[in-house]
Amino acid sequence: MSDNITINKQDSRHELRELLNSQLRLMLDANNLEGAKSLLLPVQPVDIAEAIGDLPETQKLIAFRLLNKTEAIDVYEHLDYNSQQSLIQEFKRQEVLDIVDKMSPDDRAKLFDELPAAVVSRILEQLSPEERQATNLLLGYGEDTAGRMMTPEYIALKENLTVGQTLEKIRSEARASELIYYMYVTDASRHLLGIVSLRDLVVSSPDDTLDKVLTKEIVYVNTDMDQEEVARLIQRYDFLAVPVVDKELRLVGIVTVDDVIDIIEKEATEDIYALGAVQSDGDNSYFKTNLFVVARRRVVWLLVLLLTNTVTGGIIGAQEDILARVTVLAAFIPLLIGTGGNIGTQSSTVVIRGLSTDKVNDYGPKKIIFREAIAGLILGLILGLLATVWAYFLPQTNQDLMVCITVGFSLVAIAVLASVAGSALPFLFRSLGLDPALMSAPFITTAVDVLGVLIYFSIARVLLPF
Structure with a gap:
C-alpha cells in the first residue's frame, strides 16, 4: 500500500x-x-x-x-x-x-x-x-453582523504616498494582511477616502501619488449590517472584499469573499432545513448531531401536524351523513389534500427563496400572491380535468359523473387555496418578525388539510343529490 x-x-x-x-x-x-x-x-x-x-x-x-x-x-x-x-x-x-x-x-x-x-x-x-x-x-x-465576521487584517495607506512607496509597503505587510488585491486609503483619523487595487498600482507610474490613482466611489458596509446583506452586496458587485466602517465612517476591517461563501452556504442550509420544519444546528453537521437532539427538535412540528390531522379527522367524522350515502367520496380525500399540500409547498418554496435573495422586492406581496393564485388555477384546471376523467373509469365510482365532477371542482378550488396560502404565509410571517421558512410549511399543511376537506364536502353537498 x-x-x-x-x-x-x-x-x-x-x-x-x-x-x-x-x-x-x-x-x-x-x-x-x-x-x-x-x-x-x-x-x-x-x-x-x-x-x-x-x-x-x-x-x-x-x-x-x-x-x-x-x-x-x-x-x-x-x-x-x-x-x-x-x-x-x-x-x-x-x-x-x-x-x-x-x-x-x-x-x-x-x-x-x-x-x-x-x-x-x-x-x-x-x-x-x-x-x-x-x-x-x-x-x-x-x-451575524459585518462587524462580527470582518477581519482587521488589511493594508491601510495614506493618500500622499507614491505608487513606488505603496508597493514597498505592500511587500513588507503582505504576510500580515488577509488580502492584498485591495488597499484602503484613509486620513489621519482612519476615515475611508478611497480604494486602490493592485492592478491600478501595477499599471501606474511609480512617482504617481495615491490621490491620483485611488477610486473615490466607495461601496462599504457598516459594522451592524446583517451578514446576509453583506453577502448579497459582494455577490452583486463581484468584489473580492468590501470595507467595513463604524458609525463615524472610520475603517475598522474588511469582509472577504471566502467568508461570504461560507455565509451563503450556511444560510442556504438553514433555509432548506427550515422548509422541512427542521431546526438547523448552525455550522455543525446535522448528520453528526446526537439523535436525541435531532428527535427533540423535529418532534415539535410533528406534534403540530398530529394535532392538525386530529382536527381534519374530526371534520371528516362530522360528515357521516354524506359519507354514508356516497361512501366513495372518502377514497379521494388523500388525493385532494396531498395534491394541495404539494402545490402549497411549491408556492412557498419559490416565495421563500425570493425573500432570501430579495428577488420579490421588485414586485410586492400582492402581485406575487396574485401571480401564484393564477398559477394555482391553471394547475387546478389541468389536474382537475385529469382527475375527473380518471375517477370516471375507476370501479369505485361506478361511472357516477357527478362524483367525478365533484372531485375535479374540489381539486381546482384546493389548488387555488394552496397556492394563495403557500405564497401569502411567508409574507405574513416575515411581517411578524418570524422565520418564513421555518413557520410556513406546517401552517400550509394545516390550511390545506382543514380547509381542503371543508371545500370538498361543501362542493359535494351542492353538486350531489340526496
Whole structure:
C-alpha cells in the first residue's frame, strides 16, 4: 500500500476523502505514525481537515499532532466546530498559543462563538495582547453582523504616498494582511477616502501619488449590517472584499469573499432545513448531531401536524351523513389534500427563496400572491380535468359523473387555496418578525388539510343529490 496519495484530475473529491480517511485510519490503528505523516504531506489542508474530522475521537488528536506548526494552523481553521472544540480541550497551553494565536481574527471569533464561555476566557488570557485586542473587537459586535465576521487584517495607506512607496509597503505587510488585491486609503483619523487595487498600482507610474490613482466611489458596509446583506452586496458587485466602517465612517476591517461563501452556504442550509420544519444546528453537521437532539427538535412540528390531522379527522367524522350515502367520496380525500399540500409547498418554496435573495422586492406581496393564485388555477384546471376523467373509469365510482365532477371542482378550488396560502404565509410571517421558512410549511399543511376537506364536502353537498 502506498504511503502517499496523489491528487489527479480523475479523483473525485469524495473518492479522495474516502481513500485518505481509510488509509489514515489503518496507519493510526497500526501505530505507523511516520507513514501517516507522509500520507498527509501532499494533501491540501481542507482535505486533511475533512479526513481528521471523520476520525474517531481517540485518533483526532494523534493525527493533528503529526502536522507541522504552519500546516496545523491552516488545517485547524478548516475543521468543523465539533472537531475544533474536542481538540482544543486536549491542547496543552503551548499548543493553544501556537494555533489559536496564529488564526485570523475572524476565524478565531467564529471558533469562540461555539466554545463554552469558561474555555474562551482561558484562551483569551493566553493570547498575545495584539491578538486579544483584535478578537475582543470582533466579539464586541452583534452576532451575524459585518462587524462580527470582518477581519482587521488589511493594508491601510495614506493618500500622499507614491505608487513606488505603496508597493514597498505592500511587500513588507503582505504576510500580515488577509488580502492584498485591495488597499484602503484613509486620513489621519482612519476615515475611508478611497480604494486602490493592485492592478491600478501595477499599471501606474511609480512617482504617481495615491490621490491620483485611488477610486473615490466607495461601496462599504457598516459594522451592524446583517451578514446576509453583506453577502448579497459582494455577490452583486463581484468584489473580492468590501470595507467595513463604524458609525463615524472610520475603517475598522474588511469582509472577504471566502467568508461570504461560507455565509451563503450556511444560510442556504438553514433555509432548506427550515422548509422541512427542521431546526438547523448552525455550522455543525446535522448528520453528526446526537439523535436525541435531532428527535427533540423535529418532534415539535410533528406534534403540530398530529394535532392538525386530529382536527381534519374530526371534520371528516362530522360528515357521516354524506359519507354514508356516497361512501366513495372518502377514497379521494388523500388525493385532494396531498395534491394541495404539494402545490402549497411549491408556492412557498419559490416565495421563500425570493425573500432570501430579495428577488420579490421588485414586485410586492400582492402581485406575487396574485401571480401564484393564477398559477394555482391553471394547475387546478389541468389536474382537475385529469382527475375527473380518471375517477370516471375507476370501479369505485361506478361511472357516477357527478362524483367525478365533484372531485375535479374540489381539486381546482384546493389548488387555488394552496397556492394563495403557500405564497401569502411567508409574507405574513416575515411581517411578524418570524422565520418564513421555518413557520410556513406546517401552517400550509394545516390550511390545506382543514380547509381542503371543508371545500370538498361543501362542493359535494351542492353538486350531489340526496
